[in-house]
Each structure stands twice: as structure tokens, then as C-alpha cells.
Amino acid sequence: MTLAARITNNLVAQRDVFGDTLLELIDEDPRVYVLDGDLANSTKADKISRERPEHFLEMGIAEQNMMGVAAGLASCGLIPWLSSFACFLVNRDLDQLRVVVAQPNLSVKIAGAYSGLLTGKTGKTHQEVSDIAVMRAMPNLTVLAPADGVETRLAMRAANSWEGPVYIRLTRDPHPTIFPNDYDFSIGSVVPIRDGSDVTIFATGVQTVRALEAAQQLEGEGISSHVVHVPTLKPLDEAGVIAAAERTGKVITAEDHTVIGGLGGAVAEVLGEQRPTPMKRLGIDDTFGESAANNDLLSKYGLTPEHVAATAQDLVKG
């Protein structure tokens, strides 16, 4: 079933949805606590510090300890949500995530804010473009990357009731809403959002919105693209990936992430073993980023809809 996703003028920042949804979760489930690594006013978890202060624990600039404290809370039946930037949550406490969260499969929810290249001109240290690769390789961890505000809320709700640790990749800046409010989200399914017959474009996170825009451009060129959003990087819907690849016999992957080990890697692993298909991975080409305006970053690092469309044209026309 293809979901009728369309690019709307409703611009929403995933981080705002993060704060709002935390509030919703706390009011529904008293086991939910927010642990902050001194970035709540960026991640928007500060809403909880003001409105439900008894569910907010400021952990300071010490991510290793924060991850461990979360493990202790989870071992006692609470559901801790971590608030920090993806770059720190993925890298600074990776061993803590491995040993006290992933190995014992504890229900810690890790919300990686400001993932990808667009981090508000902070540059290389604050851009996290390998989180999908790193997190996907961690046993027991579920990895999600929602495309818009609607899906961010639904993914957080699904993560909260999921047994075990979840990593959710979130972004900073407002972005067009593409999903209807009654969208039925479930962890572990790919979401076809546009039917087509010439080329299949897999995309994840907010890059799905740019892939959808690319599909519109391609339509003008007479190319019919089948767009599939992949909000769950792990566990990957392998049957869904194969079915979508079979529809067109040509595959592109698009992500605001390195081309190594992320969505492109995951799709290539499945197709390479089970249904070899001509494909091209689009993303950041094994390099670090820099601080610059959003549009300049998207252009320089090949993440624009035009770039996706041009690559699709090349692949289709051979």
C-alpha cells in the first residue's frame, strides 16, 4: 500500500515535536523521565524542565555518565529519554551504550538531535553523519529516522512502548510536513510514498522530503519514480526493500548521512545478497562537513533534490 505523502507548506522542526511529544508521553506514562546533557534549550526538552520539572533530570556535560544513569533507571522499570546532540550521544558514550544499555537490552530511548549536516552553522564537530552506520551495527538497538513532524511524534510514541533500546535520528530546522496526521506508523516497515515504474528511490529521515521533490522534478522529465521512505533502519524491512527494488529494477538511496553503512549500505546488503539490482548510493561521500548555510551545505555535499533527480536520470538512461 502506498501512502499518499505530499509536500505541504506546513513547516515543522522535529526538535519542537520532540519537546511536545515528551510532554505527551510523560502525561500518559509516569515511567518516562528526560535526562539532559546541558542542551535542553536546543533539543527543546527544556519544555519538560519548565512544565514537568519532576520528570526532568539535568545531567550536565557528561554523556558517559548520563548513559549509565539511564541504564540504572531503566533497570528499575523507568523509561529514560536522553536529550543531547546526535554527535555526542553516538560518539562520546558509545561504550556505555554498548555495555550497560544494548548488551542488557534496557529500554533507554536515545534521541539524537541535530543529526546530519544542517546543524545551525556549527560545523564538523557537531554534524553527525555516521550515526546510522554506527547504531545499526549495535546488536539489540532499534534505529529510527522520521521524515517530518508527524512521523517524529509517531516514532517517539512507538519507541516509548518498544521493549529495548531505541535510537531516533532527529533534525534541527523546520521542514515541510509530508504525512497525514492519521498516518499508521509501525516500527520495522518501509513506507512507499509514491508509485512509479522507472526507478526506485529509497530515502530516510528528512532526506525523504527532498527525494519526493526530486520525484516531482523527474516526472517533468518523463521519468516515473517509485519513492520508498525507510523510517526504520533497523530492523530493516527486507521484504519491503526487495519488493520495491523489483518494481523498477533500478535503485537509488538518498540520505543526509555518509554513503558508508547507512541506508545505502543497508539496502545494498539486502539487494546484493538476495536480489542484485543496479544501484547508486547518494549521501555524503566519506568526508567530514563544515560550518555553512544550509543551502550551501546541501549543494556542496550533494543532498539537493536536483542532485537526486540528476542521478536518477543517469541511472534510468544508462
Next chain:
Amino acid sequence: MGSQIAPERVKELRSLSLRLRRLVVESVYHAGAGHLGGPLSAAEMLTCLYFEVMNIDPDKPRDPDRDRFILSKGHCSIGLYSAMALRRYFPVEELKTFDAIDSRLQGHPDMSLLPGLDMSTGSLGQGLSPGIGMALAARLQSRDYHTWVMVGDGDSQEGQIWEAAFVAQRYGLDNLTVILDWNQLQQYGWSTEAGYSDLARKPPQDNPEERWRAFGWNTVAVDGHNVEAFIDACERAKAHQGEPSIIIARTLKGKGVSYMENDFNWHSKPLTEEDVQMAQRELEEQEAAL
């Protein structure tokens, strides 16, 4: 000072500590691998915690009101397993599966396998933070259990311990007690032996009492091999209000087996049959002398 412990009980605990040491030696010999020095330095403390100090019931290993214990120096797992086996969490026989395929008794503790094991550890410096989480959870859920975390001095070289120490003070977690097994040796580390230049192996200054106090912790110094004194230290730590406590326990690495004592080479080493026989003979003699 805390309550007096009957002399018979003290003798019993000392005897159990020696039995724990024998199980450690036997299990490491049987497995052909494992750590020795650290479990032996912690033997009295683990015995006292599991038999006297902690509010636990081996028949209810998941009781939400049980005291929690985390072995931050996770490589000393066989010491913890031996204490748990003696306390009848599982049969002593099962110690023979230590480090073997499909065993619940992994080289480093795995909480997902063994009921009663409260946290997985093994990568050093990581035990205190989950202890803070457990102590916070007690407060958030209005439960009055106490959380105990055993750290090593090598373990405490990791920065995370000090991230945790800093934050625990902020929450005034007086339901949390750390026990430092201060045996002053690690796998290789520093040395005062002749032959090394200052740059090569000279030890840094170690003053745990001052350091923990500077981080806002209540400190209690004790001889970690003295059963009565250690139990009293635990009672004083638990009774202290408004701050987390640390028991700084002076210990001897390898304690109880003469050729292992204070020798970093026995941090972890396979035993020969002769080694085992000598160790068991010494431990039996100590038991007979009680």
C-alpha cells in the same frame, strides 16, 4: 559506632570469606582463565555484603525493594559469583560453568543471564553511573532500598567515575554507597620497583579520601579485610544523611594466597595444579586457625 556483631557471626563470616577464596581459585583453575588478585582482595567485603549488609532474598532476585549491587570492577566476576553461589542464588556446582559456552556465569557479568545480578559491567569505570540511576529510581519511586557499588582503584582511573561522582553529590544521594577496593595494583600500571624511569612507571599521587571529599562525598576509611570494621563502615555509610558515601577500603591484592599477595602478575593468570594445591592448603590452614 554500629551494632555489635556476635563473635560467632564474625567467625562465620571469616570462614565464608575463606570458602569464597577457595571457590575463586577452584573456578579459575577449572576454567583455565580468570582473574584472581581482585576477587581475593574483595573476598571479605563481598561476603559481608551478601551475608550481612544487604537487604536481599535469593528467592526473590527481582524484588523491586531489594538492595542493589553493582560490581564496577567487573573482571572480578568470579568473586561475585562465588558470593552469590554461597548465598544460594544458584548451586555452588554451577561455578564449574564459569567462562564456558552458554554459561550464565560470563567472564564479565551479564545481568540479562543471571537473576540477582543487577547490572552488566566489564568495561571499566562504568558501574557508578547505573548505581546513581538506581538510587535516583528509589527516590522517584519512593522505595527505600540502598544501592551499593564496588569500584577498584584502577577502575577509578576512568573519567566516567568522576563524571558520576560530581553528579551524585548534586542529587544528595544518601541511598548510595560506593566501596573502593583499594588494593593499589592493577593489570600492569605503575610501579615503584627499581629499574623504571620516572616517566615510564612512576605512580601518580593517589589520595582517594581527599579526592572523594572534594567531590562532596562522605568518606569512611576502613581495613577491607576486617569483617567487623567493614560491616560497621557499611552501617555508618548507610546512616549518613544528605550525601552519598564512599567506603575507602584498604586491601591487599591476592590476599590469602601467599604467592599471589601484592603481585600484579596474579591479576589474571591460569593456575597450574601445583598452584591450586598450594593455594587450597594455605586457605584451609587459615580456616583451621580461626
